[in-house]
Amino acid sequence: MVAPTITISADEVAFYHREGYLAVARSLSTPDELVMVRGIYDRLFTEMAGWEQGSAFDLAGTDDDSEASLPQILGPSKWAPELKETLYYANAYAIAKQLLGPECQMGGDHAILKPAFKGSPAPWHQDEAYWNPDIEYHSLSVWVPLQDAPVESGCLHFVPGTHRMEVLSHHTIGHDPRIHALEIDPSDRYDLSTAVACPLRAGGATLHYSRTMHYAGPNLTDRPRRAYIIGFGIPPTRRAEPRDFYWNAGKQTARQKRAADALAKRQAETAR
Numbered sequence: 001m002v003a004p005t006i007t008i009s010a011d012e013v014a015f016y017h018r019e020g021y022l023a024v025a026r027s028l029s030t031p032d033e034l035v036m037v038r039g040i041y042d043r044l045f046t047e048m049a050g051w052e053q054g055s056a057f058d059l060a061g062t063d064d065d066s067e068a069s070l071p072q073i074l075g076p077s078k079w080a081p082e083l084k085e086t087l088y089y090a091n092a093y094a095i096a097k098q099l100l101g102p103e104c105q106m107g108g109d110h111a112i113l114k115p116a117f118k119g120s121p122a123p124w125h126q127d128e129a130y131w132n133p134d135i136e137y138h139s140l141s142v143w144v145p146l147q148d149a150p151v152e153s154g155c156l157h158f159v160p161g162t163h164r165m166e167v168l169s170h171h172t173i174g175h176d177p178r179i180h181a182l183e184i185d186p187s188d189r190y191d192l193s194t195a196v197a198c199p200l201r202a203g204g205a206t207l208h209y210s211r212t213m214h215y216a217g218p219n220l221t222d223r224p225r226r227a228y229i230i231g232f233g234i235p236p237t238r239r240a241e242p243r244d245f246y247w248n249a250g251k252q253t254a255r256q257k258r259a260a261d262a263l264a265k266r267q268a269e270t271a272r
């Protein structure tokens, strides 16, 4: 494995735990590595790698349109394992260990592309709202832009302190069950006026807890905004109190259908 080159300061660790997010301005990568990764990234999105398996899809649409408004690929390193042999992976892991402890492990990775002059906003949400309600998570995400990510290209925004809240109720965008992306219900329990935008240079990173409220605006620039996200966590535990994430149970997305079809096909092939 590649040796990490970055450590964060005690002040940064304290800031993260207090505010629920952290922006790291220095690059986790190198200019040459970013060129290489952008090449892989663009190829995966041209192919929409994982489409048939339901792991590539339009996060903010129904997959009916010829061009996705917010294309996402889950597990890009499955299609390009060399992505895990990079300096930014090593640095993201090292920072995650500083924040979560030495037993922390890599979870999944994903990629969210906002095409130039396009790319729907990713509405306010908590990542944990997508996950298993019976599990108590201790995890964070590292969000790395592969090119400069100014506010107008759709960098992340956070509401400080919201990592201490429970998961609030969510709904799919427009209450459309065909759409995967979730949006937090309007509530007086949070105050968006304290939100902080975190523009970054290429290879910088933001980190956030699984419950920190965050949002990314549309891409108004003439260049694609490529974000690579890696999840880390210490082993989750079973929750004593159950939760009901009913907003996921009601979904009927084209990607679920493709995933089910691909699974049935694999099972039929194994049975033969």
Ligand code: NI
Pocket: 125, 126, 127, 214
């Ligand atoms: Ni998110």
